[in-house]
Amino acid sequence: MPRARSTRRWLVAAVSTVLAVTLGAGALAVPASAAPVAGTAAVTADADVAPFAFPRGHTLVDAGVKGFLTQSADGSIRRFAWYGQDSGSGYDGYYTRLRSTRTDDYLVLVGHYQVTVRDLTTMSSFQVPLDGTTEYIGSAANAVFTTRGTVLREHTAEGGTVTVTGLPAGATNFVLLPATPGEARVHFAADGLGKWGTIDLATGAFKEVVLAPEVPKDAVVKAVSETHIALAKDTDGSQPTIFLVDRSTGAVQRIPVESTWGDHFQVGLVGGWVVYGETGGLYYGPGPLYALTAYNPVTHAKVKLLDHLTSTAAAPDGSLYVRGGSLTQGEGMYRITATGNDTPAVTLVATTGEPTALTITGDDVPATVDLDKNAGHTKFTWNLSRTGAEVTLTVRHTRTGQTQTLYDYPQSKASTTFDWQGEYNGDYTWKLTARPLNGLGPTATATGGFRAVRTPKPHDFDDNGAPDVLLRDGSGRLWRADTAYSTQLQARPRQQIGTGWQIYDRIEATGDLAGSTVGDLVARDTAGVLWLYQGNGRGGFGTRTKIGAGWNAYTQLAGGSDLTGDGRADLVATDKAGDLYLYKGTGGATAPFAPRKKIGYGWGTYNQLTAVGDIAGGPAGDLVARDAAGVLWLYLGKGDGTFAARTRIGGGWNTYQHLVGVGDANRDGRPDLVGFGPQREDYLYRGTGDWEAPFLGRELAGLTIAIGGGPYNSIA
Numbered sequence: 001m002p003r004a005r006s007t008r009r010w011l012v013a014a015v016s017t018v019l020a021v022t023l024g025a026g027a028l029a030v031p032a033s034a035a036p037v038a039g040t041a042a043v044t045a046d047a048d049v050a051p052f053a054f055p056r057g058h059t060l061v062d063a064g065v066k067g068f069l070t071q072s073a074d075g076s077i078r079r080f081a082w083y084g085q086d087s088g089s090g091y092d093g094y095y096t097r098l099r100s101t102r103t104d105d106y107l108v109l110v111g112h113y114q115v116t117v118r119d120l121t122t123m124s125s126f127q128v129p130l131d132g133t134t135e136y137i138g139s140a141a142n143a144v145f146t147t148r149g150t151v152l153r154e155h156t157a158e159g160g161t162v163t164v165t166g167l168p169a170g171a172t173n174f175v176l177l178p179a180t181p182g183e184a185r186v187h188f189a190a191d192g193l194g195k196w197g198t199i200d201l202a203t204g205a206f207k208e209v210v211l212a213p214e215v216p217k218d219a220v221v222k223a224v225s226e227t228h229i230a231l232a233k234d235t236d237g238s239q240p241t242i243f244l245v246d247r248s249t250g251a252v253q254r255i256p257v258e259s260t261w262g263d264h265f266q267v268g269l270v271g272g273w274v275v276y277g278e279t280g281g282l283y284y285g286p287g288p289l290y291a292l293t294a295y296n297p298v299t300h301a302k303v304k305l306l307d308h309l310t311s312t313a314a315a316p317d318g319s320l321y322v323r324g325g326s327l328t329q330g331e332g333m334y335r336i337t338a339t340g341n342d343t344p345a346v347t348l349v350a351t352t353g354e355p356t357a358l359t360i361t362g363d364d365v366p367a368t369v370d371l372d373k374n375a376g377h378t379k380f381t382w383n384l385s386r387t388g389a390e391v392t393l394t395v396r397h398t399r400t401g402q403t404q405t406l407y408d409y410p411q412s413k414a415s416t417t418f419d420w421q422g423e424y425n426g427d428y429t430w431k432l433t434a435r436p437l438n439g440l441g442p443t444a445t446a447t448g449g450f451r452a453v454r455t456p457k458p459h460d461f462d463d464n465g466a467p468d469v470l471l472r473d474g475s476g477r478l479w480r481a482d483t484a485y486s487t488q489l490q491a492r493p494r495q496q497i498g499t500g501w502q503i504y505d506r507i508e509a510t511g512d513l514a515g516s517t518v519g520d521l522v523a524r525d526t527a528g529v530l531w532l533y534q535g536n537g538r539g540g541f542g543t544r545t546k547i548g549a550g551w552n553a554y555t556q557l558a559g560g561s562d563l564t565g566d567g568r569a570d571l572v573a574t575d576k577a578g579d580l581y582l583y584k585g586t587g588g589a590t591a592p593f594a595p596r597k598k599i600g601y602g603w604g605t606y607n608q609l610t611a612v613g614d615i616a617g618g619p620a621g622d623l624v625a626r627d628a629a630g631v632l633w634l635y636l637g638k639g640d641g642t643f644a645a646r647t648r649i650g651g652g653w654n655t656y657q658h659l660v661g662v663g664d665a666n667r668d669g670r671p672d673l674v675g676f677g678p679q680r681e682d683y684l685y686r687g688t689g690d691w692e693a694p695f696l697g698r699e700l701a702g703l704t705i706a707i708g709g710g711p712y713n714s715i716a
Contacts, residue, residue: 138176271338561621578604
């Protein structure tokens with residue numbers, strides 16, 4: 001078996017799930033403090049070979065002299081990628097491991113009935129049969145090892161099958177791994193004890209390794225080179241220690257390291273440096289062991305090589321391949337090489353194209369948000385480069401300055417979604433910040449804006465989508481109370497609009513008469529002049545505009561319903577003779593109504609007319625009318641300014657002093673009605689959209705009690 005040995009220092013990172021289970025590797029706990037890393041190594045790309053594309057989600061399995069073997073996150077895909085000669089090219093196939101001599105790479109596939117070893121230089125293969133008496137236990141370089149009973153055998157294409165010599169009698173439970181290009185490492189049980197040693201691949205001879213007493217018996221072997229052995233153990237329940245053993249003298253050096261979170265602690269040997277780190281730092285942290293760190297056991301210098309790692313594998317030339325990330329170079333495959341006594345060199349070999357720093361990669365925030373949909377709720381989503389972030393969304397309404405701040409902690413997917421509920425129409429700005437929970441890199445920030453729109457609401461004077469109620473007290477002060485609905489209709493603190501409103505004998509909320517996006521009102525003075533107060537969208541009204549005189553001819557006014565189906569609010573009025581007139585809205589502030597049109601007679605029997613919008617599912621807005629006996633009647637709008645024959649809603653409505661069509665109070669898409677009684681009690685009647693039963697049973701509301709003040713002689 002012509003396999004020459006070498007005096008160079010070679011590294012094999014011996015991290016194996018099988019070994020960890022066999023040797024009983026335990027979790028390492030977190031200490032109260034951690035030593036800082038003294039410096040950071042420069043990360044570069046190969047000057048001769050540009051980094052090639054590396055599959056996202058793949059982890060490192062093994063490294064060879066010409067390339068490395070990776071596997072997908074679910075283990076279903078394995079890929080050998082060449083580095084140097086044919087960068088970026090690869091060889092696909094589900095091979096178990098990659099093994100290497102000093103010059104060549106071999107892919108090993110362990111099947112049920114045979115082990116196949118493929119030479120990636122010649123692309124030739126050889127097989128080692130497996131049967132009920134032959135068991136595969138591992139491979140190293142171009143050799144496969146099996147047991148038959150208690151006999152350990154080595155198989156190669158060149159030398160055939162030989163029996164390993166020098167093992168203790170009765171050795172069992174073999175676990176075999178690579179050590180150096182010329183050695184394999186074998187762990188086994190003998191005489192009731194766990195033992196281990198090396199096998200010379202050229203001769204098949206075993207040599208037991210006996211460590212000094214200061215190395216704990218349960219320390220886990222992490223790396224073996226031709227000059228040193230690195231072991232690790234959680235020595236005091238909180239802080240692991242690396243034991244560096246000189247193979248020629250047996251001298252032991254203890255290297256305490258920072259706290260670790262689990263049992264995925266990686267240790268390697270590169271030149272004269274010990275390289276270590278804990279996997280998982282991209283999704284957990286922060287923590288000092290999540291960075292890949294190099295430690296010089298002579299000078300005690302400590303240098304950070306990479307910001308995090310997911311997997312490592314040693315190459316036969318003494319270098320260490322690491323799947324990890326750097327804030328400067330991003331995610332990919334890195335090669336750590338010795339530079340004498342200087343800090344190991346870190347080279348980006350292949351890149352996934354992903355940043356290591358958390359970034360915001362996109363969003364689906366629309367340019368326009370329709371607040372009429374989904375009760376004002378809108379889903380906003382931002383895509384992130386990875387999970388593990390504290391995300392803060394701040395949304396600010398430009399005109400009012402109202403600001404909402406929302407939080408999210410996406411852990412299972414690389415995106416964040418917020419359920420934003422808007423109030424006001426108009427322009428908004430947003431700012432999203434994503435702070436990486438692992439502490440890697442700065443907080444990512446993205447900004448933008450959108451415009452929110454909704455159809456005008458008859459009783460919305462502050463443009464937040466919720467109905468408002470207008471109340472005049474005995475001293476002539478006009479108040480506005482915004483409403484909110486959760487389990488019942490309630491009022492927010494009232495705000496005074498102005499004084500001197502006692503000059504009006506009629507105040508009526510009319511919806512949008514003047515062509516803006518907010519509601520208006522009309523007020524009739526004692527001389528019979530009707531005035532328009534155009535809403536300013538901030539809860540108040542502009543300077544009044546004269547509509548006309550002679551309006552004292554009417555006993556009832558009702559505005560707010562679109563009775564003609566043209567999308568504009570209209571007004572109806574009943575004169576002293578009981579005739580009903582329609583004033584069609586024009587949408588103009590200077591002349592908000594077209595000339596009146598008589599649409600009915602006999603309306604003198606009613607002492608209350610209320611425009612309620614489309615409560616009955618018809619083609620246009622509707623009216624309700626209360627007669628002197630307290631019976632409430634529905635007049636279903638036909639969409640041409642006239643009404644269908646009246647429908648009786650019910651009796652007992654004379655208990656209310658004021659009936660107000662407030663619009664959609666509970667945001668279910670249907671207009672509602674509120675009745676205000678004389679003892680500061682009020683009730684909500686939710687619209688059904690059914691003309692035969694237009695309202696549900698009454699619900700106690702909390703408007704006038706919450707508002708305070710009063711009594712109020714006008715409520716609109």
